[in-house]
Amino acid sequence: MCDVLGLIVWIFPGIGTVGIVWLIASYAIVFAVREMWCGRFWPVHQDDGYFDEGIAARYDDDSAEMFDPAILEPVIDFLGEMAGNDRVLELGIGTGRVALPLARRGVQIHGIDLSEAMVAKLRSKPGGGEIDVTIGDFATASVDGPFALAYLVFNTIGNLTTQDAQVACFRNVAAHLQPGGRFVIEVEVPQLRRLPPGEIYRVFESRDGYWGIDEFDVANQGLISHHLSLVDGDLERFSMPFRYVWPAELDLMARLAGMELHERWADGTESRSRARATSMCRCGRRWRSPLHRFVRTR
Numbered sequence: 386m387c388d389v390l391g392l393i394v395w396i397f398p399g400i401g402t403v404g405i406v407w408l409i410a411s412y413a414i415v416f417a418v419r420e421m422w423c424g425r426f427w428p429v430h431q432d433d434g435y436f437d438e439g440i441a442a443r444y445d446d447d448s449a450e451m452f453d454p455a456i457l458e459p460v461i462d463f464l465g466e467m468a469g470n471d472r473v474l475e476l477g478i479g480t481g482r483v484a485l486p487l488a489r490r491g492v493q494i495h496g497i498d499l500s501e502a503m504v505a506k507l508r509s510k511p512g513g514g515e516i517d518v519t520i521g522d523f524a525t526a527s528v529d530g531p532f533a534l535a536y537l538v539f540n541t542i543g544n545l546t547t548q549d550a551q552v553a554c555f556r557n558v559a560a561h562l563q564p565g566g567r568f569v570i571e572v573e574v575p576q577l578r579r580l581p582p583g584e585i586y587r588v589f590e591s592r593d594g595y596w597g598i599d600e601f602d603v604a605n606q607g608l609i610s611h612h613l614s615l616v617d618g619d620l621e622r623f624s625m626p627f628r629y630v631w632p633a634e635l636d637l638m639a640r641l642a643g644m645e646l647h648e649r650w651a652d653g654t655e656s657r658s659r660a661r662a663t664s665m666c667r668c669g670r671r672w673r674s675p676l677h678r679f680v681r682t683r
């Protein structure tokens with residue numbers, strides 16, 4: 386320290402003690418402002434992850450199929466029936482595709498989401514301002530509970546790209562559920578049977594001006610979904626990483642967290658009274674992801 390002060394005096398002869406104090410104080414102010422700006426002392430802006438403003442702006446249009454009442458209403462019926470009069474927790478609430486129609490049926494929902502941009506979109510919709518949302522990571526965020534039901538739909542568990550994070554998510558959900566509370570997950574069964582031996586790419590959608598390609602990292606249970614679109618003649622690419630997860634692994638993660646599998650429907654809500662298989666089912670134009678329902682047991 387003395388060496389540094391000596392150096393300052395040598396560089397700026399005649400600076401004196403007051404000058405040195407002033408120099409240090411100005412450095413401290415610049416440092417503090419910079420740290421605050423970066424969100425070290427308090428958050429200035431949360432990192433929106435992969436769902437930034439650009440994605441949030443076109444999320445509803447890009448996912449129009451998932452807003453189709455034929456797809457959405459059975460899910461709302463199913464969750465609404467399970468919620469009854471109790472409070473529910475949605476992990477990854479996004480722009481409110483599920484939460485808003487559920488809230489319109491009188492269900493009280495608390496959402497968690499990492500992306501301020503997605504939540505701003507939710508807030509801009511009628512009724513969106515009345516839903517409580519915590520900005521944070523649903524694997525770790527803590528909110529006031531307990532809840533009778535928590536749900537995580539549209540393959541969003543895969544946005545947690547490590548096994549540790551997915552296990553933490555199950556534990557976090559269990560910590561927010563009342564005893565006997567339920568956790569519903571909608572996630573597709575990994576489509577590895579569609580991958581020819583030795584290949585790592587699979588085209589999951591191809592239409593005029595858009596190509597969706599999944600890139601598999603089989604050894605690490607990783608998947609990157611590449612979306613390639615023609616925009617004004619230019620090819621634009623957006624890629625998002627996932628960790629795909631098997632039904633058996635979901636069951637095990639649930640057990641680690643003090644939950645157990647209660648029911649599983651192969652094709653979402655389509656034939657929940659009869660299906661118990663774990664494959665995908667083609668319903669109309671699209672594939673439905675299975676629903677898994679876990680119950681907190683301890």
Ligand SMILES: C[S@@+](CC[C@H](N)C(=O)[O-])C[C@H]1O[C@@H](n2cnc3c(N)ncnc32)[C@H](O)[C@@H]1O
Binds near residue numbers: 477483500539544
């Ligand atoms: C595919 S969207 C689903 C949104 C909504 N649930 C729906 O069904 O339309 C995934 C959402 O989860 C959020 N998300 C992804 N990973 C998250 C994490 N670790 N913690 C909190 N939110 C996360 C994203 O910001 C995004 O809003």
